Amino acid sequence: MLEINNLVKHRGTHEILSGISFKARPGRVTGFLGPNGAGKSSTLRILLGLDRATSGSALINGKPFAELHNPLATVGASLDGSGAHRKRTGRAHLRWIARAAGLPNSRVEEVLEIVGLTDAAGQKVGKYSLGMGKRLGMAAALLGDPQILVLDEPVNGLDPEGIRFIRTFLRERAESGNTVLLSSHLMGELAETVDDVVIIKHGKIVADGTLEQVIGNHSSLEEAFFALTSEKAGDTV
Amino acid sequence: MRAFNAELSKLFSLPGIWLAYLIGAIAPAAISALESMAQKEEILAGVSTRLSEVGYIGLALGVQGVIILGVLAVSSEYLTESSESGGGQQITTSLTVVSSRFHLLLAKACAVTVTSILLSVVAIMTTISATHFVLGEYTPAFEVSKLIGAVCYWTFTALLAFGITVLTRNGIIPLAVLIINTSVVSFSFLLSKVTKLALYLPDRVGIEMFMFTSDRFLTPFTGGLVMFAWVFVLFIVAAIVFHRRDVAA
Numbered sequence: 001m002l003e004i005n006n007l008v009k010h011r012g013t014h015e016i017l018s019g020i021s022f023k024a025r026p027g028r029v030t031g032f033l034g035p036n037g038a039g040k041s042s043t044l045r046i047l048l049g050l051d052r053a054t055s056g057s058a059l060i061n062g063k064p065f066a067e068l069h070n071p072l073a074t075v076g077a078s079l080d081g082s083g084a085h086r087k088r089t090g091r092a093h094l095r096w097i098a099r100a101a102g103l104p105n106s107r108v109e110e111v112l113e114i115v116g117l118t119d120a121a122g123q124k125v126g127k128y129s130l131g132m133g134k135r136l137g138m139a140a141a142l143l144g145d146p147q148i149l150v151l152d153e154p155v156n157g158l159d160p161e162g163i164r165f166i167r168t169f170l171r172e173r174a175e176s177g178n179t180v181l182l183s184s185h186l187m188g189e190l191a192e193t194v195d196d197v198v199i200i201k202h203g204k205i206v207a208d209g210t211l212e213q214v215i216g217n218h219s220s221l222e223e224a225f226f227a228l229t230s231e232k233a234g235d236t237v
Numbered sequence: 238m239r240a241f242n243a244e245l246s247k248l249f250s251l252p253g254i255w256l257a258y259l260i261g262a263i264a265p266a267a268i269s270a271l272e273s274m275a276q277k278e279e280i281l282a283g284v285s286t287r288l289s290e291v292g293y294i295g296l297a298l299g300v301q302g303v304i305i306l307g308v309l310a311v312s313s314e315y316l317t318e319s320s321e322s323g324g325g326q327q328i329t330t331s332l333t334v335v336s337s338r339f340h341l342l343l344a345k346a347c348a349v350t351v352t353s354i355l356l357s358v359v360a361i362m363t364t365i366s367a368t369h370f371v372l373g374e375y376t377p378a379f380e381v382s383k384l385i386g387a388v389c390y391w392t393f394t395a396l397l398a399f400g401i402t403v404l405t406r407n408g409i410i411p412l413a414v415l416i417i418n419t420s421v422v423s424f425s426f427l428l429s430k431v432t433k434l435a436l437y438l439p440d441r442v443g444i445e446m447f448m449f450t451s452d453r454f455l456t457p458f459t460g461g462l463v464m465f466a467w468v469f470v471l472f473i474v475a476a477i478v479f480h481r482r483d484v485a486a
Binding site: 041042045048049050051052065066067068069071072075077079080081082083084085086087088089092093095096097099100101102125126128130133134137140156157 | 239240242243244246247250251252253313316318319321322323324325326327329330332333334335336337338481483484485
């Protein structure tokens with residue numbers, strides 16, 4: 001379970017998040033949507049302890065990230081790009097992460113197999129395509145077999161096969177009782193994958209509910225999204 | 238301990254850092270060999286005034302290897318991927334793998350310390366061998382206490398480079414300043430012409446651990462303590478800044 005409570009973030013004089021609250025529940029895929037600059041990444045960064053909140057809290061199974069003992073076994077995360085140094089090989093990157101979590105090298109090979117990077121594991125990350133980098137980030141997130149996954153734009157840059165793989169994979173994770181929170185701006189993909197939707201605009205939540213609730217009377221998630229986030233739209237659903 | 242293992246694994250899987258090991262193992266030996274060749278005639282004639290520096294000069298001027306090590310250990314975390322690759326940084330991965338920032342920084346500092354000690358031991362062996370090769374039986378005896386001083390100097394220098402890079406998050410400035418300072422022109426030496434307080438700067442007091450400087454004023458042990466104090470204070474400042482800073486900032 002992920003809980004964001006009244007989260008406020010200021011950067012300089014700019015208010016990036018204005019007291020947002022939502023939950024991502026076990027057994028469900030929660031889609032976190034918003035235009036660029038709405039505060040999606042800032043929220044995920046605070047949740048993962050990368051940035052500090054000005055006020056409010058972001059809890060992972062009831063605790064802030066900094067209090068997790070073995071974070072990799074609780075929450076797997078993939079944010080911008082691969083999160084790897086470009087001169088290291090994909091395998092070497094996963095191996096140091098495995099060391100930090102006390103996992104054997106055999107687990108590295110398992111996750112490489114899951115994301116389909118086994119053949120490219122010996123290449124330097126700098127040679128990877130955007131999609132391969134995303135797969136590597138995903139492999140790192142899966143190393144500790146966590147109950148929670150937090151993914152920023154997981155299908156961005158993937159080919160159709162990759163998108164289908166992520167979609168099926170995330171559905172399976174959620175159906176076996178795990179929590180999945182993903183941000184995306186690809187509405188079509190998101191509608192096929194998520195159970196719950198949270199929409200953020202200018203640092204405020206403008207919609208929060210099941211996919212059906214958020215779509216409401218609109219013809220699709222995309223229609224609902226634009227109705228909610230266009231400048232003329234009201235502040236809340 | 239796991240975080241420490243992960244940091245060691247990072248240090249040994251980065252190609253740039255192998256350059257640091259190579260320079261660390263070769264540069265002091267090369268400098269000492271050249272210096273010994275230049276001094277050879279005077280040493281053989283028994284009139285050399287710089288006998289006490291033979292060998293050690295290489296260990297004093299050849300610290301670039303550990304400087305690169307200390308800088309790259311941190312700057313590699315902040316190297317940004319190209320925007321086509323998503324523009325990520327390894328630091329986000331490091332911080333999502335180890336939840337305590339202090340533990341991460343401590344693990345990294347320990348990995349740099351251990352690697353620097355090993356590298357300085359290798360450098361001492363290559364330096365002594367190179368000096369013996371040039372001077373043969375005229376090689377002065379190397380004192381263990383001075384060699385320990387050289388190991389401390391190297392390790393503290395690596396940690397200073399490490400601490401400065403935590404503050405700058407970019408390797409270029411610390412690398413340029415520290416390498417120029419140790420090899421081309423010593424800023425602390427220049428400053429010492431202006432104020433005697435500059436003699437307390439870390440590179441200057443550190444040298445006291447194994448070199449006789451003309452304006453020596455501290456014992457080797459006190460010199461080491463003063464340099465350690467610099468390292469300690471810088472680490473505390475770096476830890477506070479690292480703890481408070483947003484990764485995105």
